[in-house]
Amino acid sequence: MLQKQLSGLLSREGRTVSAFFPSRRTQASSPRRASMMKLGLFAFFIATRALHPLLIDASKEGGKILYAKNSPVFLNKLLTIVLMNLAAFMGDGVAGVRECWQPKCLAVFGMIGVVYALGDTLEMLSMSSLSGGVYQTLLQTKLLITALLVWWLKGTRQTALQWHVLVALFVSTSAFVLVDMDSAEGGGGASSVPIGGVVCTLAKVAASCYCAVLSEKYLKQYKNMSLPAKISCLSTTWMFASLLTCIMDPKVRSSGLLAHWTPATWVVTFSFVVKTVSTMYLLQALDSVQKNIGEAIAVVVIYISQVSLPGFGDKTFELSVFLLAVLVVGLVKTYLLSGAPKSAARKAQRVRVVELTGEGTPLMSKFGFNTIRCEAAEGLPDGVFYGMLGDVHPVCGTRHEEDSRVCELMMLSHPPLDSDEHPGALPRQQTALPFIPTKSLTVLGHVRDRLPRCDLTPEQFMSDLAKARGQLVGLVEGRT
Numbered sequence: 001m002l003q004k005q006l007s008g009l010l011s012r013e014g015r016t017v018s019a020f021f022p023s024r025r026t027q028a029s030s031p032r033r034a035s036m037m038k039l040g041l042f043a044f045f046i047a048t049r050a051l052h053p054l055l056i057d058a059s060k061e062g063g064k065i066l067y068a069k070n071s072p073v074f075l076n077k078l079l080t081i082v083l084m085n086l087a088a089f090m091g092d093g094v095a096g097v098r099e100c101w102q103p104k105c106l107a108v109f110g111m112i113g114v115v116y117a118l119g120d121t122l123e124m125l126s127m128s129s130l131s132g133g134v135y136q137t138l139l140q141t142k143l144l145i146t147a148l149l150v151w152w153l154k155g156t157r158q159t160a161l162q163w164h165v166l167v168a169l170f171v172s173t174s175a176f177v178l179v180d181m182d183s184a185e186g187g188g189g190a191s192s193v194p195i196g197g198v199v200c201t202l203a204k205v206a207a208s209c210y211c212a213v214l215s216e217k218y219l220k221q222y223k224n225m226s227l228p229a230k231i232s233c234l235s236t237t238w239m240f241a242s243l244l245t246c247i248m249d250p251k252v253r254s255s256g257l258l259a260h261w262t263p264a265t266w267v268v269t270f271s272f273v274v275k276t277v278s279t280m281y282l283l284q285a286l287d288s289v290q291k292n293i294g295e296a297i298a299v300v301v302i303y304i305s306q307v308s309l310p311g312f313g314d315k316t317f318e319l320s321v322f323l324l325a326v327l328v329v330g331l332v333k334t335y336l337l338s339g340a341p342k343s344a345a346r347k348a349q350r351v352r353v354v355e356l357t358g359e360g361t362p363l364m365s366k367f368g369f370n371t372i373r374c375e376a377a378e379g380l381p382d383g384v385f386y387g388m389l390g391d392v393h394p395v396c397g398t399r400h401e402e403d404s405r406v407c408e409l410m411m412l413s414h415p416p417l418d419s420d421e422h423p424g425a426l427p428r429q430q431t432a433l434p435f436i437p438t439k440s441l442t443v444l445g446h447v448r449d450r451l452p453r454c455d456l457t458p459e460q461f462m463s464d465l466a467k468a469r470g471q472l473v474g475l476v477e478g479r480t
Contacts, residue, residue: 044278045278045294046294046297046298046301047301048274048275048278050301050302051271052271052272052275053127053302054302054305054306055267055268055271056268056271057127057306058264059267059268060128061260064128065124065127065128066260067251067258067262067265068246068249068251068259068260069121069124069125069128069249070120070121070242070246070249071246071252071257071258071261072124072265072269072272073242074239074242074243074246075269076270076272076273077235077236077238077242077276078239079269079273080231080232080235080276080277081235083273083277084100084228084229084232084235085097085100085232088100088226088229088232091228092226096226096228096229099225099226099229100228100229100232101232101233102229102233105225106233106236108233109230109233109234109237110234110236110237111237112211112234113236113238113239113241114237114241115210115211116211116238117237117245118207118241119204119207119208119211120238121242121245122200122204123135123200125196126138126197126198126200126204127197128197129196129197130201134177137173137177137180137299137325137328138173138177138201139201139205140169140173140295140296140299140328140332141169141173141202142205142208143166143332144170145202145205145206145209146209147162147163161338162335162338165331165335165338169328169331169335172324172327172331173328176324176325176327176328177198179320179321179324180321231276231277235276293329293333293336296329296332296333297329299328299329300325300326300329303315303321303325348387348442348443348444349380349381349442349443350440350441350442350443351376351378351443352376352377352439353374353376353377353439353440353441354375354405355374355375356372356373356374356375356433356436357372357373357374358372360373361373363456364410364461367456367457367458368458369410369461370411371408371409372408372411372434373407373409374389374397374406374407374408374409374441375405375406376405376406376441377405379404379405380397380399380404380405380407380441381399381443382399382449382450383398383399383447383448383449383450384397384398384448384449384464384468385399385443385444385446385447386443386444386445387441387442387443387444387445388441388442388444389434389440389441390434390435390436390439390440390441391436391437391438391442392436392437393411393412393436394411394413394468394472395410395411395412395441396409396410396412396447396464397409397410397441397443401450407441409441410461410464410465412468412469444471447467447468447471448464448467
């Protein structure tokens with residue numbers, strides 16, 4: 001009975017709560033309200049990024065972290081696992097909890113969790129000697145580190161303008177750290193900067209950038225998996241790795257796991273939980289540009305909080321420090337605007353067709369659509385796209401979720417099965433492969449990203465067909 005009541009809270013009119021925020025229904029019925037909800041979400045994201053280092057600052061005693069630095073990380077992961085399993089049970093019952101403990105997913109997401117645990121360890125080590133504002137400012141070097149990693153791993157180069165902005169961002173960040181530390185210590189300049197804390201922060205940034213690459217790779221392979229299950233699998237090895245580092249800590253071995261804990265330490269633990277869970281969900285609604293801007297704005301929020309709010313620092317307002325913080329935010333925004341416009345959706349991708357099958361998937365047949373299964377020699381773009389089959393047949397395709405070389409094509413010249421809107425629809429038994437003069441598939445543009453199975457309806461497919469036709473006609477008219 002309890003499970004049915006909880007399931008009723010999570011559903012309305014037989015539909016599960018949308019994974020998108022704001023929901024598609026809200027975006028369609030009230031765009032203004034959807035914009036306000038996104039703005040509120042953006043403000044919440046900034047608040048979480050600003051409060052977390054401030055709370056760690058507040059948990060210090062005499063300017064030092066006396067408790068075992070990894071103990072809040074271990075306990076917050078334990079709480080996160082319990083919370084996510086409870087959410088999975090509320091949504092899907094025992095099957096949802098079972099999904100949280102799939103061995104294959106634990107192995108995949110576990111690898112990412114170990115790296116994240118290393119990042120948390122480095123964060124606590126750096127925060128033991130740095131203030132929240134300096135730490136958050138040093139995090140902005142991730143743009144430069146990411147650019148170097150992408151250049152090294154993928155060979156992707158930045159534009160000359162982007163390199164100049166990144167160098168300026170690094171210089172302004174260094175200036176902020178020096179001026180802020182100088183004003184806090186009452187002089188001393190570069191000699192007052194804790195080099196160990198700076199090195200730990202930069203290593204934490206590198207670990208976070210590496211985690212981002214791993215997450216992007218593996219999260220796409222498990223799109224049908226529920227978000228609570230993903231977070232639970234990620235947090236499991238995260239917890240064990242943190243527990244291992246706690247056991248190795250001399251403070252834990254001599255005094256116990258909760259030695260020197262105060263109410264402020266518990267607040268830090270719950271802050272870690274909110275940060276982990278909210279980040280995984282918020283990033284589905286906020287794109288990477290908004291995320292980077294929000295983290296940069298958090299620098300200014302932290303500085304204003306340290307100056308104006310009691311308990312978060314005893315700093316006095318310094319105009320030079322404030323202006324440098326604003327400069328960091330401006331340079332982050334400038335870098336994000338200086339990138340060359342993405343041309344992946346505009347540039348035609350031509351691949352060789354290996355095999356064509358005249359029968360589509362049972363799902364598409366159930367919805368009443370004639371489709372063709374296609375296997376290409378190279379990977380295809382994720383989601384739904386439009387293009388040309390054999391240079392003569394316009395198609396709307398959707399890539400297979402697990403195999404990037406396989407896609408399902410909807411012929412834009414062939415209407416759906418048994419459609420009253422298209423009297424010339426082909427009967428199912430008469431579906432045949434079209435004649436294609438060249439064994440090729442040309443992807444011309446992108447229609448939409450992949451949707452959850454629950455959002456796939458005949459109306460959605462008809463909308464995809466109409467959008468693909470419209471973009472294809474616009475492309476042809478633009479060339480004539």
